[in-house]
Amino acid sequence: MLLSNFMITRVKEMVIFLVLLYIASSSAVVVGKQSNPFPGEELQVEAKLRLLNKPFVKSIQSEDGDIIDCVDLYKQPALDHPLLKNHSIRISPSFDPTNGDSSTPLILNYSLPFSQVWRRSGSCPDGTIPIRRVLKHHLLNASSLERYGKKNTNVITKRDFRMLEHTFAVGIENYHTAAALITAGYSYIGAKADINVWNPRVEADDEYSTAQIWLRNGPFNNSDSIEFGWIVNPSVYGDRQTRLFIYWTNDSGKSTGCFDLLCPGFVQVNKDILLGGTIYPTSAFHGQQYHISLEVVRDFDQNVWWLISSTDNIMIGYWPCDIFSYLYNIAVIVEWGGDVYSPRMHQEPHTATAMGSSNFASDHWSFACFIHQPRIKDYSMTYKYPYPSFPFTPDVNCYSGENYAETLFTEPLFYFGGPGRNLYCP
Template identity: 50%
Template sequence: MAKLNIFRLLLILVLSYLSDRANGRVKFKGVNEKLKQLNKPAVKTIQSEDGDIIDCVDIYKQPAFDHPALKNHVIQMKPSFKLKEEKLGTKGLSSKLVVSQTWQKSGSCPDGTVPIRRIQRKDLLRAKSINRFGRKPREVVSKSNITDPKNGLYPSNNSTQVALPTIVNRSAANLVTLGYNYIGAKADINVWNPNVAAADEFTTAQIWLKAGPGDNFESLETGWTVNPHLYGDRRTRLFAYWTKDSYKSTGCFDLTCSGFVQTNPQVALGAPIEPVSSEFGQQYHVTLGIYMDPQTSNWWLKFGADVPIGYWPAGSLMFYLNHSSTLVEWGGQVYSTNVKKTPHTKTAMGSGQFASGLYGNACFIQNPNIVDFSMALKYPEWVGTWADDYYCYTAYNYQKGYGTLPVFYFGGPGQNPNCP
C-alpha cells in the first residue's frame, strides 16, 4: 500500500509538472522575485482611470540604483545647462502641445518621490523570458547588409553615401543626420494611435541618439509607442529606452530595468499620453529632447516645455555616448517578424497614412533640432530621409516655401495593394 501511495504521489507531481509546462509556468517560476525587484515600496499609490497603477516611490529607492555601477551614485537633481535656440524662419503647423498623462487626473506624487508604472504579473507572463522583459527584440541583420531606399538618397556625410544595414525584423522611415558630435536632439512629435496588428508587434514615433559600431551601437531613445506586448493594451504611451549593445542584453523601456534615474514627480514613463490627433481634425504633438550635461556627462530627458524627467548616467552606463552621439534619427519604426516579407504585417506607422498625405493626414515631426558643443538648438547642417520598406512606409522631408524649415512626414499602413 505504501508503494502504491508513493507511486500515486509521483504520478501527481509528474502530471502537475507537465501541466505547468503546458501553461508556461515553469519558465516563469521567478515571477514573484522579479515583481519584488521591479516594484519598489510605494509612499503613495494612484489608481489611474485607464487601468494603470502608479506607485510614488522614494526617489532614493527607485530601480536605477539596483544597477551595480550606480550603487554609490549621487543624484543630480536638475541639469546644469541652459540651451540657446536659434530663431530660424518657420511656419508652424497648427498643433497643440500634449503635456498631460491620464493618471494625473487621479492624483499626484508628493515631492521626494517619482511616479513609476507598476509592473503586474500579467505583464511578466507576456514576456518570452523574465530576463528579456522590457527589452526590444534583438535586431536581425540581413546578410546583404544594404538597404536600397526607393524614395531618394542614402544617408550621407559630406556628400559620401553611407549604406545602412537592412534589419530583417524592423521597418523604419526616418530623418537622419550623422558624422558630427551631437550632444543633444529635440523634436515636436505628432501624436497618433496607429493600429498594431499582433500582440507581439509594436510601432513607435521617436528620436534616437546613437554612437559606436553598427553591430554593437549604443542608443538613447524617446518618443511615443503602441506596444501591447509590453504594456498589455493598445494605448499611445510615452517611452524612454537605452541600450549599450544594440539591444542584445542591456537596457530597457522606461524603468523596467535599472539605469535611468528619474527626478520628476509629475511624469510617468510608460504611461499613456492624451489626447491624440485625428484625421483632418485637431493635431497634437509632444515635445521631447535628450541632452548631455557638459559638466556631468549625464544625458537628460526633457518633456514638454523644457521639463526635465531624469537622466541616463552615461559615465556609468555607456562608453561611446560618454562623449557624444554621432548619429541622430527622427521618425518611426515598426517591429514585426512579418516586415519585408509576404504577407506583410498590417501594423501601421505614424498615423497609418503615407508621408505624402502631409498635414492632418500623415504623422509629422516639426523642429528636429540638434545640439553641438556650441550648446545651441539648431536645424542640422545636413539631413537625409531613409525608408527601408518603401511600399509599406514612407518618409518625406517637405519644405513649404523658401526661407522656411522643412517638416518631416513619415508613416504608412503596412500591408496594402503595393505591399502585399
Template identity: 45%
Template sequence: MGKRNDEVVMVLAMVGLVVGVAIVNVNATNVEMNLSLLQIENKLKLLNKPSIKTIYSEDGDIMECVDVYKQPAFDHPLLKNHTIQMKPDLSIDLKMSSTQNESFGSRLYPFQTWQKSGSCPKGTIPIRRVGREDLLRANSLHHFGKKFPYGDSKLGQEFNRSTAILITTGVNYIGASGNINVWNPKVDLPNDFTASKVWLKNGPSEKFESVEAGWMVNPKLYGDAKTRLSLYWTVDSYKTTGCFDLTCSGFVQTNPSVAIGAVIEPLSSTNGQQYTISIGIFQDPHSGNWWLKFQGNPVGYWPSTLFGYLDHSATLVEWGGEVFSSNIKIVPHTGTGMGSGDYASGLYEYASFVKEPRIVDYSLQLKYPDRVGTWADEPSCYSVDNYQQSYTTEPVFYFGGPGLSRDCH
C-alpha cells in the same frame, strides 16, 4: 495457482512503476511551476519598489509614488554608489527651454491620463506598476521589457525592423530634439510594436549604443493598444542590454510629474486637430549624463557610466518611426501601421510629422542640422517626405504608412 499469483504480482509491479513515473512527472511539473511562480514573484518585487502613495488612473494603470533614491535604476551594478543629479546644468537647460517655448507658444500639448487622478509628492517619482499578467505575456522573464535583436548587425541586415527616418551624421552631437504629433496606429500581430521617436547613437553597427524616446503602441509590453510615452537605451545593438521605460535598471528619473510608460491623450485626428509632444535628449556638459526632456521639462537621465561610445557624444541622430514585427520584409507583410497609418504624401492632418528637428553641438545651441537625409526601409509600406512648402520656410518631415495594403504586400 502459483503462476497466476506471479502474473498478478508482475502486473501490480508494472502498475506501480507507471504510477511512480506519473507521480515523479507530476512532482517535477509542480517543482517547475513553483519555481516559475517564485521567479515571477521575485521579478515583481524587483520591479515594483515600495511606494509612499498609490494613484489609480482612469485608464487602468496604477502609479506608485516611489522614493527617488529607491527607484529601479540603482539596482544596476554600475550605479551602486551613484549620486543623483537632480537637475541638468542650468546654462544649457535655459537655452533649450527658451527656444522651445518660443516655438510652441500657440501649440496644443497632450497630457498624461494618470495626472487627472492625483500627483506624487516631492521626493518621489511615479512608476507604472507591473503586474503578473505583464510578465506572463513576455516570451520569457529575461526578455520582459526588451527589444529583440534586429538581425545580423555585422551584415547590416535588420530582419524584424522597418524604419522611416530623417537622419543626420558626421559630427559630434550632444543633444537633439523634435516635436512629433501623436497618433494611435493599428498593431496587427501579437509581438508587433510601432513607435515614433528621436534617437541618438554612437558606435559600430554590430555594437552601437543608443538613447531614444518618443511615443509607442506596444500591446505585448503594456497589455493594451494605447499610445504611451516611452524610452529605450542599449549599449550592444539591443542584444542583451537596456530596456523600455523603467523595466530594468539604468535610467534615473527625477521628475515627480511625468510617468514613463503612461498613456498620452488627446490624440491627433485625420483632417482635424493635431497634438504634438516635444522630445529632447541632451548631454550635460559637466556630468556627461544624457538628460531626457518631455514638453520642455527635464524628466531624468541615462548616467554616463552606462556608456562607452556615448560617454562623450553621439555621431548619429534620427527622427521618425519604426515598426517591429516578425512579418517585416517578407510576404505577407504585417498590417501594423507607422505614425498615423497614412503615407507621408498625405502631409499635414493626415501623415505623422516631426517639426523643428534640432541638434545641439558644442556651441550649446539648438539648430537645424547642416545636412539631413531621409531613409525608408520599405517605401511602399512606410514612406518619407522632408517637405518644404517654400524656400523661406523650414522643411517638415512627414513619415509613416499602413503596412500591409494595396502597395505593400
C-alpha cells in the same frame, strides 16, 4: 561654407551606410505569448514581480487601467545598477536649458502639447517618482521573463556584414523598418523636436510602432543608443494605447538596456511625468493635432544625458554617462521618425501594423504624422537644423517619409508613416 553637390552625395552615401549598420546592430525581436504559467513558472513570475516593483509611498489607480506607484526618489530602480551604487542624484542640470537655443517657437496652428491620463486620478508627493506597476499579465504576454522590457537582438554574421551594401532595397534585417530623417558624421551633444502624437493600429501582440528620436554611437553590432518618443507596444504594456517611452542600451540590446524604468540605468527626478504612461488626447484626421516636445542634451559638468520635456523645460531625468561606452561623450548619428517592429515584416502577408497616423507621408498636415523643428546641438552649444540630413525610407510601398514645406523658403516638416499591408505592400 556650402557643400558641393558631390560632397553632399558622398555624405548621403556615408549616412545611409552608417545607418544600415546601426539599424542592424540595434534590431530587435519581441515575440509575445498568451498563456497561463506552468507551476514552476508561477514562482518565477512572482519573483520577477518582486524584483521589478519597488516599495511605494502611495499608489494611484488610473482610469486607463494602470496602477502607478509613487516610489521614494532614492529607492528607484536606477540605483540598483552596479555602476550607480554610490551615485549622487542630480536634481537639475548645470546649465540653463533655454541657453543657446536658436529654434523658433512652435508656429503650427492647432497643435497642442500632450497630457497623461494618470494625472486625472492623483499625483505623487514630493520626494517620489511615478512608476507604472508591472502586473502578472504583463509578464505572461512577453517572450520570456528574462527579456521582459528589453529588445532581443538579431545576430548578424560576417557574411551579412559584407552584403549590407547590397541589401538596402529590401532592408538589412527582417524585423524592423523605419522612416526617418537622419543626420550623421559630426559630434552631437543634443537633439530635440516636436513629435506629432497618433494612435496607430498594431496588428499583433508581438509587434510595436513608435514615433521617436534616436541618438547613437559605437561600432557595428555593439553600439550605444538612446531613444525616446511615443510607442504602442502590447508586449510591454499589455494594451494598444499610445504611451510616452524611453529606451537605452550600450551593446545593441544584447544584454543591457530596456524600456522606461524596467531595468537599472535611467535616473528619474520628476514626480509628474510617467514613463510608459498613456498620452491623451491623440491627433485626429483633419482635426486637432497634438505633439510631445522632447530633448536630450549632454551635461558635461554632471557627466549625464538629460531628458527634458522642452515645452516648459521640465527635467524628467537623465542617463548617467557611466552606463555607456560610446555615448559617454557624444552621439555620431541622430534620427527622427518612425519605427515598426514585426516578425512578419518581410513575409507575405506583410504586417498591417501602421506607422505614425497610418497614412503615408504624402498626405501631409493633419493626415500624416510629422516631426516639427528637428534640431541638433554641437560644440557651439546652439541648436541648429540638421544639415546635411536625408530621409531614410527603405520600404516605400509600406511606409514612407518626406521633407515637405507648404511655402517656398520655409523650414519643412518631416512627414512619415504608412499602413503597412496594402495593395502595393502585400
